[in-house]
Amino acid sequence: MLYRTSGQFKTSYESDQALFPVKQDAWLLMVILVAAYVVFPLTASEFTFKALLVPVLIYSLAAMGLNILTGFAGQLSLGTAGFMGVGAYACYKLTTIFPEMNVLVALALSGLFSAAVGVAFGLPSLRIKGFYLAIATLASQFFLVWLFEKWAWLYNYNASGAIEVRTMEFFGIVVTGPTASPVTQYYFVLAVVTIICFAMINLTRGRYGRMWKAVRDMDIAAELVGINLMRAKLTAFAVSSYVVGIAGALLVFFWKGAAEPNLFDIPLSFQILFIAIIGGLGSILGNFLGAILIVALPVVLNVLPETLGISINSATMEHVNDMIVGALIIMFLIVEPHGLARFWALIREKLIIWPYPH
């Protein structure tokens, strides 16, 4: 009923291959975009921006980057946090060396640095795959964090070894630093995420996306049909690291405001990997669903008892929270091992034929 597709005829190949062959999908997207661009900014409190909306967007973006590499091109990576760090430190250096630079330009350029580093660490993927590649990317993770700690030039010889974000303006509006209003930062992050998300959806549907998927499903077969493996794998590493690097820069500049090297340590890599896996490998939507489950749910659970007027010790709540989130992850993986995106796809299929199933 709600999702009835009958009557929506496709009369050309173009309409059949459109981004949303089913009209309801497009409407749903419109509703969500309106919510994100209009409703949230009008209603959300500062806490909601800083603890829920902005982190969910940034983590989704990082997971999207990883998903390009792991979900679409099939190259398992455990070095995501390191590449995020490269983006963050590159953005920091760029904005301190060229204080006049527009922050958006600095963001775009810092992605290039992490893409270059990503390609360099992606070279082993030409010879090794699977778990062995995971170990190689793990090496990049350790190396990069070590570099962030030891190379004092990266943090401008700051005594604390941390990078701090000064106040920057974007066409006269303060977007970073303590005086930036959370709504502005949210809009900035939302715009960047929307643009990259749009680009990624199209990229993964196009020539490169197909190339990556072919390599993922069977690299020998892909090579036999004429796909250049080196090019496919290295472009996957480049695009993935580019997106991940921008997510890292956003994380520091638009959310945290300061960062120490161990922020980019392995727990962050795992967190991003879990978002991608639980959200659904090889899907763009899954990253957002995964981020909501992994990033937003614990925050919501934490404030829930207070909202309901139940007084509970904060440390106890933290333990309860861990248990609930852990149980939910296991439950979702049992119900649908292919992730939340697949879960939604099943629901949508059922909705299309509801209320008259076969």
Added chain:
Amino acid sequence: MTKFSKIGAMLAAGGLALGVGVTSVAAETMYTPNMSYRTGPFAATGIPLMNGQRDYVNMLNARDGGVGGVMVDFEECETGYNTNKGVECYEKTKANAIVTQPWSTGITLQVLPRTNVDRIPILAPGYGFSPMSDGETFAWAFNPPVSYWDGASMIMNYISDGDMNSLEGQKIVLLHLDHPFGKEPLPLLEKYAEQYGFELVPVPVGLKEMQNQSAQWLQIRRERPDWVVMWGWGAMNAGALTEAAKTRFPMDKFVGVWWSGSDDDLLALGDKAKGYKSISWNAPGNFPVIDEIKTHVVDAGNSMIEDASDMDKIFYQRGVVMSMFLTEAIKTAQKHFDVGAVNAEQLRWGLENLNITEELLSEIGMSGMVAPFQMSCTNHTGHGGAWMLEWDGAKFVQASDLLKPDRASIEPLEKEKAAEYAQNNAPWPTRDSLPCE
């Protein structure tokens, strides 16, 4: 396809719209949240401190009906020492809070720029970063009673027997956590090394190597240092002490900062760690205030400690002292502004004009527990001084008279680094709106 994510976010936000960040605060209470870490890798060191902080405030609430007749709501927000959670806690509590107690150096660094905008004072007793002492730059940040640089200065003073020139030609290892906290003493110690001609060998311990420091101690054995100074936290302390005992490093040449002096780290080693020293700005002992807490909180069953003997531990008592700084600042503000429930701006004034005198300490039953000090507009630390404690195999005992930091050598460095910080975070607000009174 950002769509469904946002539905979820919308549901979440809808659920939250009712009460996000709003803690029910009755008419007359002061909300002083504490960012605790009773979970996570640093919980073992965090719990006694948090218990001490909480119990002291609860004691005042139970005995005196709060501070100046106004109850203090000392709620904890759990961070697990994780900076993400710390920022979340800060955002959650800042609407009603009159103070923020961020607890980790990482969280302090993140929260510090925001407190200027939100106008909430930071109270970071004995942690945070040393240049915070410069009140001209950091109008909203306070780290009484001594900073890390004060600590480094006092340790050097102690190991050189008061004459730093005697250190010439010696080799001193700084075994430190590879983290903003552990790197804190480096600028000052490097300066001293140059000035007094000793060799400083920093040996970093990564967060992943905290429990297994065999590589670091191999290096220390090879270097044959005259002294090992430790800037450790959490599991790193026990790891270092165990390794030192294993490699038979002379314990009387091993000195730690105040966070490396937890009874629990040393109890496991017992006699093997005899002679280990740790500087501390609270002296151990039996103080009337501890008995008061026992009567009003522990015996009443309102404490979270497991055993009454926990109250003798250095870290528990340090937590008590920390809360005392806060409540005395509240009293100072109450007296000056002649109000019951002080707000954040008034508390800032109270902290800035906090004067912990000997008379005050004996009045509240803490005489000898912490050194007297006074804060001012230019001095947000107080620099009261500290004692060297020594492990006698079963407990810490006081091993020195009150040590004082060498302020003449520290102050220029503080000014320099504070200016550097302000420049890195430009435009850093000046104090214009906060006259010095």
